[in-house]
Amino acid sequence: MKREQLMVAAIENGTVIDHIPSNRLFEVIRLLHIEELDHDTVFIGFNLKSEAMGLKSLIKISNRYFSEEELNHLAVVAPNVTLCIIKDYEVIEKRCVELPTELRNIIHCNNPKCICNNEPMPTRFVVSGHTVKCFYCEKEQQLANVKLVHSLHPEN
Ligand SMILES: [Zn+2]
Incomplete structure (x- = not known):
């Protein structure tokens, strides 16, 4: 695992949204309705160092999986984000978002x-x-x- 990812706690199960441009982080939070999650733990890394991007942000949401539609909306503000689905601390699926039509x-x-x-x-x-x-x-x-x-x- 890359060092920059270790700066934010690992989650056992849930969704990681990585490579978010830092200036779009709060819009991503809003699109995912993170403020409405009342039980699930959310880790947010803001302005993490990234070789590819300079600075990036990421969000880790425990015990939460989103629909493809919800995640694809993210492409409006952050077309290059990476999504990782985590189960038992392992990445079981990794993909990019696709802009809906x-x-x-x-x-x-x-x-x-x-x-x-x-x-x-x-x-x-x-x-x-x-x-x-x-x-x-x-x-x-x-x-x-x-x-x-x-x-x-x-x-x-
Ligand atoms: Zn109009």
Whole structure:
């Protein structure tokens, strides 16, 4: 195991999200709803030294496995993260995230006149390459500049 990984405690079972750009860590935390986990232990390593990235961040979540859909949403803010599934302290699966072709209620439409900014409704975007297009107003944005929706739960 690499030394940088040892700086954050090992977990017996759960999910490790590695190679998160440090400036995106808090968005990743938000996309995964980590603040809502009330029993599972979460270790967060912020600004760890990485040969490939300079500085990176990682998150280890004990006893928690996420759906592929939940994890693929991470590609919006951190396209190069690595996911490791841990069982009995062993990595049993390792993969990269894949950007979904459609994003529902993940990112904000930057057109103030768009219906999704004026009605209590989830946003909806079609992804193509590095561009996303609002399903409602058809305004395009570069993926690198998108903002996440303010609330991921429009019903609240
Ligand atoms: Zn729109």
